[in-house]
Amino acid sequence: xxxxxxxxxxxxxxxxxxxxxxxxxxxxxxxxxxxxxxxxxxxxxxxxxxxxxxxxxxxxxxxxxxxxxxxxxxxxxxxxxxxxxxxxxxxxxxxxxxxxxxxxxxxxxxxxxxxxxxxxxxxxxxxxxxxxxxxxxxxxxxxxxxxxxxxxxxxxxxxxxxxxxxxxxxxxxxxxxxxxxxxxxxxxxxxxxxxxxxxxxxxxxxxxxxxxxxxxxxxxxxxxxxxxxxxxxxxxxxxxxxxxxxxxxxxxxxxxxxxxxxxxxxxxxxxxxxxxxxxxxxxxxxxxxxxxxxxxxxxxxxxxxxxxxxxxxxxxxxxxxxxxxxxxxxxxxxxxxxxxxxxxxxxxxxxxxxxxxxxxxxxxxxxxxxxxxxxxxxxxxxxxxxxxxxxxxxxxxxxxxxxxxxxxxxxxxxxxxxxxxx
Numbered sequence: 001x002x003x004x005x006x007x008x009x010x011x012x013x014x015x016x017x018x019x020x021x022x023x024x025x026x027x028x029x030x031x032x033x034x035x036x037x038x039x040x041x042x043x044x045x046x047x048x049x050x051x052x053x054x055x056x057x058x059x060x061x062x063x064x065x066x067x068x069x070x071x072x073x074x075x076x077x078x079x080x081x082x083x084x085x086x087x088x089x090x091x092x093x094x095x096x097x098x099x100x101x102x103x104x105x106x107x108x109x110x111x112x113x114x115x116x117x118x119x120x121x122x123x124x125x126x127x128x129x130x131x132x133x134x135x136x137x138x139x140x141x142x143x144x145x146x147x148x149x150x151x152x153x154x155x156x157x158x159x160x161x162x163x164x165x166x167x168x169x170x171x172x173x174x175x176x177x178x179x180x181x182x183x184x185x186x187x188x189x190x191x192x193x194x195x196x197x198x199x200x201x202x203x204x205x206x207x208x209x210x211x212x213x214x215x216x217x218x219x220x221x222x223x224x225x226x227x228x229x230x231x232x233x234x235x236x237x238x239x240x241x242x243x244x245x246x247x248x249x250x251x252x253x254x255x256x257x258x259x260x261x262x263x264x265x266x267x268x269x270x271x272x273x274x275x276x277x278x279x280x281x282x283x284x285x286x287x288x289x290x291x292x293x294x295x296x297x298x299x300x301x302x303x304x305x306x307x308x309x310x311x312x313x314x315x316x317x318x319x320x321x322x323x324x325x326x327x328x329x330x331x332x333x334x335x336x337x338x339x340x341x342x343x344x345x346x347x348x349x350x351x352x353x354x355x356x357x358x359x360x361x362x363x364x365x366x367x368x369x370x371x372x373x374x375x376x377x378x379x380x381x382x383x384x385x386x387x388x389x390x391x392x393x394x395x396x397x398x399x400x401x402x403x404x405x406x407x408x409x410x411x412x413x414x415x416x417x418x419x420x421x422x
Contacts, residue, residue, distance in 0.1 A: 026058065028060050029320060034065070034088065050327075094130050094380055099381055103311075104309075104317070107136050114322065117329045117332075121346050121348070122140060141306050143304065144270030144341075145366075147268070147270070147301065149273050158185045160184055167289075168290060172296045174293065174294060193267070194258060194268065196246045201302070206231070207301070210293070211228070214376045222411040260277060271341050300372055301373075302372060330349050353365050
């Protein structure tokens, strides 16, 4: 920890122009992301390979342990023109940095002869706020599509005989069936579903009801009848304990614990849940299915993403792009994500997800990624808006606000923050 603190202190003083061009043509390329020391270890194989291919480039990773601390630090560095050459940006901040004009446009280089990651290699829906007016300012590093994990044992104990994944394959995975299963699970003294309170779960359910969240730059989740129906179902489900909020469960009885102890039928999450289940030791008992729809036909699901971007004022532009394009390329993701819990954002690396055959319907991760959506550009363009929406919805989920009054206040909140932004 002390070593990390010293490293961060030193990097904060170095400045973008401090990487230095040696007379022998060697450069030091600074890049940053968030995560623990264990998280940073996943970059070793890529770094070793990159350094071998480009001996003139020394990579200097400047990690920030906490996601909450990362973007404030980055914004300060950008203001003082001491930001790294290359840096990660979360999907809730990418819109702000694009609007601030501090990121380098990438389209020409991505389509150029030195590119290892052409625009067509990625799925359009996961760019989210990284594109504005047709210009690309960030490339998805990797993804984590939001799906519904289900516990076969919990479902059986609730008297549910149909398999959600089989229903999905038959085009019969409907919202009505899903809610009926949740009611049976509750009657069996279990949670029907556990959700984290974030846009991935909330907006996926809205989509499942056929609702809209944003339309023509306007937040319509509180007024669109289908969206309102979806949010009302969530509110009612939290209040009568058909649903549980993972955010509110105590650490000693967390969502993961509830799920591996067969106390819940469904758990909304990404591929990272595999690690949770591995610790529970009951792998064959679990599988995944996308969020249901009213008709049983596939709908867009949410996809968590982060983006690799270039500092518009970075000194080593050529070397920075070399790093970016190799980092997000098929080969780069194969090096970084091997054995991990993410889903590649690039086409051609699907075997990372399906190679070990787990879960049985692992292809669902890829199906949701291919047609899914990252958080809405209109929403991520306003710093803090997604968090404000989530915080407000939590008051409704907890019963601290009545549903109708909560929806009215939510619309006022969003309109107010959008108004201050424009």
